[in-house]
Amino acid sequence: MELVKIIEENVANTSLIYAVFASPLNKAENKFKKITVKPISSNDNTIYQLEKFTDKQAFHENINENDIVYRMLELASQYKNANIFTAEADYQVLISKKGSVRIVKLSPTKTMSIGSHNKTKKYIISDNEPCDFLIELGVMNKDGKVLAKKYDKFKQINKFLEIVDDSVDNANLKSDYKIIDFGCGKAYLTFALYYYFYKIKKVNVQIVGLDLKTDVINFCNDVAKKLNYSHLRFENGDIKDYNTNLDIDMVVTLHACDNATDAALVKAIKWNTGIILSVPCCQHEFFDKIDNNNLEPMLKHGLIKERLSSLVTDSLRSLFLETKGYKVQLVEFVDMEHTPKNILIKAVKSRVREEAIKEYDYFKKFWRLEDIFIENYFG
DSSP, X not given: OHHHHHHHHHHHTTOEEEEEEEEESOTTTOOXXXXXXXXXXXXXXXXXXXXXXXXXXXXXXXXXXXXXXXXXXXXXXXXXXXXXXXXXXXXXEEEOTTOOEEEEEEOOOOOOOOEESSOOOOOSSOSSSXXXXXXXXXXXXXXXXXXXXXXXXXXXXXXXXXXXHHXXXXXXXXXXXXXXXXXXXXXXXXXXXXXXXIIISOOOOEEEEEESOHHHHHHHHHHHHHTTOTTEEEEEOOGGGOOOSSOOSEEEEEEEETHHHHHHHHHHHHXXXXXXXXXXXXXXXXXXXXXXXXXXXXXXXXXXXXXXXXHHHHHHHHHHHHHTTEEEXXXXXXXXXXXXXXXXXXXXXXOOOHHHHHHHHHHHHHHTOOOOHHHHHHO
């Protein structure tokens, strides 16, 4: 069919500019007098926005490019006429009540201009101004341009700083803010924390990054020295063995494997830390412990059980934090397309929510989980 070919080719070639479907064949069943279709750029992809008009309102719907051909053909079967504007030609489509189609091809009257669905993102650390630690860690060049292969890392750093910025109370931000980053790794985010507090917030922050890998610690200390980040230091050690006499204001633990996350959370709770930011990883503890006959259709599949175990683990951790006087949110840290380990636990010191204690006990019983590492470690 000629109409199918026109729509398919122009969607495939991204040369569809605009389309209008008007005069519904059945007004009783179709409340929309007119529907327009236009491509919109979204996160480096093209989606298609439908704007659907009634007498008094307009409604919007976004369709991905895999489904837009089918949707436009569906609209063609519901309206008497359509105008399809492409880079090569305009097409006037007339559809009779019996379904016969007449297409008139005309010279093009519109030029290609795909609108942006996303407003320009304003980052805490700008993507066009030199930033010393990003240059040193190979995320940005000396002119302030983010390297293409490091753009995901750049966005992750800014997303993390947005969460930090949303967590701190700017009005009561101490002048000697103290942070510990457990399992800091190469420390992109540890350096970002120092930059955020010391250079943006003008707070005399003190940060310790802890990791098991000696070579990583040596590298990070060398970078901190080179940048003259004098209140940032890195130490070699295990989370479970780490102790301090300082009043810690924030504990960060990102992708600490398995029970290391619980060890970090317990340390933070015992220190009465004001803010805890944790992205758990490799939650294996409950995989062999979860036992609920009603969920056997899910639990019998290893892949489903693994993901379910992670969700149950993080939900239980969140409830445990609530029983210790924290207000907890689970937020998306990075897009699911990059990693399934994308949940960040944000806990801010508040007060004990009494209902949380009952919910925590009930949740454990539901999943038949009695021997909980975080409880044992808390002692």
